[in-house]
Amino acid sequence: MLFDASRTPSFLLALAATFGLASLPALAEDSSANTPGDTAPKAILVAELAEDEDVEDIEQSEPLESTAPQVRTEPESAPETDSKQQAGQEEPAQRVAPNIDLKEVVPEPAPSATVTRPKPEVGADSDTEAAPETVQGAPEPAPVPEKASSFTLLGSEVMPGTSTRLAWSPGIQIAGLSQPTPVLVVNGVNAGPTLCLTGAVHGDELNGIEIIRRTVYDLNPEKLSGRVVGIPIVNLPGFQQASRYLPDRRDLNRHFPGSETGSLADRIAHSLFENIIRRCDMLVDIHTGSLKRTNLPQLRADMNNPDVARFTRGFDRMAVVHSSGSAGMLRTAAVEAGITTVTLEAGESHRIQEHQIEAGVNSLTSLMEKQGMISRMFVWGDPEPVYYDSDWIRADHGGILFSEVELGANVSEGEILGYVADPITNAQHPIRSTAKGRIIGMAVDQVVMAGFAAYHIGTEAEVPGE
Numbered sequence: 001m002l003f004d005a006s007r008t009p010s011f012l013l014a015l016a017a018t019f020g021l022a023s024l025p026a027l028a029e030d031s032s033a034n035t036p037g038d039t040a041p042k043a044i045l046v047a048e049l050a051e052d053e054d055v056e057d058i059e060q061s062e063p064l065e066s067t068a069p070q071v072r073t074e075p076e077s078a079p080e081t082d083s084k085q086q087a088g089q090e091e092p093a094q095r096v097a098p099n100i101d102l103k104e105v106v107p108e109p110a111p112s113a114t115v116t117r118p119k120p121e122v123g124a125d126s127d128t129e130a131a132p133e134t135v136q137g138a139p140e141p142a143p144v145p146e147k148a149s150s151f152t153l154l155g156s157e158v159m160p161g162t163s164t165r166l167a168w169s170p171g172i173q174i175a176g177l178s179q180p181t182p183v184l185v186v187n188g189v190n191a192g193p194t195l196c197l198t199g200a201v202h203g204d205e206l207n208g209i210e211i212i213r214r215t216v217y218d219l220n221p222e223k224l225s226g227r228v229v230g231i232p233i234v235n236l237p238g239f240q241q242a243s244r245y246l247p248d249r250r251d252l253n254r255h256f257p258g259s260e261t262g263s264l265a266d267r268i269a270h271s272l273f274e275n276i277i278r279r280c281d282m283l284v285d286i287h288t289g290s291l292k293r294t295n296l297p298q299l300r301a302d303m304n305n306p307d308v309a310r311f312t313r314g315f316d317r318m319a320v321v322h323s324s325g326s327a328g329m330l331r332t333a334a335v336e337a338g339i340t341t342v343t344l345e346a347g348e349s350h351r352i353q354e355h356q357i358e359a360g361v362n363s364l365t366s367l368m369e370k371q372g373m374i375s376r377m378f379v380w381g382d383p384e385p386v387y388y389d390s391d392w393i394r395a396d397h398g399g400i401l402f403s404e405v406e407l408g409a410n411v412s413e414g415e416i417l418g419y420v421a422d423p424i425t426n427a428q429h430p431i432r433s434t435a436k437g438r439i440i441g442m443a444v445d446q447v448v449m450a451g452f453a454a455y456h457i458g459t460e461a462e463v464p465g466e
Helices: 009-019 024-033 055-060 207-217 236-240 264-275 306-312 330-336 354-370
Strands: 002-004 043-045 112-116 134-139 151-153 156-158 162-168 181-187 190-198 225-231 282-289 293-301 319-322 340-348 389-394 399-403 416-421 428-432 437-443 453-459
Touching (some): 151 181, 156 162, 162 264, 190 207, 190 354, 207 225, 207 354, 264 330, 282 293, 282 330, 282 354, 293 306, 293 354, 306 340, 340 354, 416 453
Parallel strands (some): 190 225, 190 282, 293 319
Antiparallel strands (some): 112 134, 151 156, 162 181, 181 225, 293 437, 389 453, 399 416, 416 428, 437 453
16 A cells, blocks of 8 residues: 655654654654655555554554664674785695505505714804714615515415416325326415425324315415415325325335335335425424324424524424434435424324314414415414423333323322323232423323333423433
């Protein structure tokens, strides 16, 4: 609705006061400024009335002065700008930390390099010379592992980062009846030493077969530095017959390094030694006790050889028995050829013994970790002693052997180790320890004859042979 402000000023003033459209001075000023000479009178747009309001009420009402305080509106100030931004400089963005797997083994940092600055010149009025200042330099980056090369064995080339099964045959069987011996090979992606594992040189010793199987099949060539060659069953004919010996009744472990023109045992030993063993840097020959005897997990090693003595420190929870070895043994021949070698004894023949197998696998795993071939979180146990002397205690009477001690027990001199009972006369003959030491090998309960080696006692000594 439109109204003429020049004709009804009082009405408009009342209306403005009621609805708060304008203040009184402003409206009066507009009214006086609108003269008769103006051809276009000003008009004020008034909102429609509410349902409960009447025009007469608005005309009769007196204008009210506004009591609301006037609010002074300040112009909004611009946000305060950093002095660096005003100068045209921007703060550098923060680096986001990378997402890494904390379970991965981090290589040890290389030792920090030290940089020596040149000595500053000393003035004429100086009484003392300034010492050269040593500044700790930035650590050198970790060396990049050298990549492995292919490995040729038994006429086959094994590529880096792969594993395979090869076949070794000494070529002594009857034509058409030849059965090759399996050879397991794992060639890692990175360069490193070559470790060989041999088992069942005596065909009835079973624990070594399983130790090698578990160790080799657990390896990942993508995480291996070096090579592992495993021959679980060296004496395959003896294994098939559950016999310690070869078909010619010879002990293979008395004929190394062998001969091309010798006996059957000589020819087998020569073929194994020339085709496989000479390709190794390190060798672990795994055995068990013989003739119903059992051995505490232990190493047989020539501790007079510095390389061999250092090598034994890589085997976790494994006792060491000093032994220079006998002529014809694989260990002796390999050491003479410059190959670091030990014999690992665990358990007894003709049996699969889980506890002995676990001890063997654990020790080989620790050895590979110590040699830098694998990287695993390995918890080392308490170190085992080195027994530089050992003696077999023999039975003086025949009968049935009953032991009073267990394998690995510590015994004192004169202590009763067991009895030999005569089943006819009921006589019991005690067997006593001749020295203070530890039972590192013993015969199982059985029928024995006089002179039978019943208990193997290891004694600690400061110097080999004392």
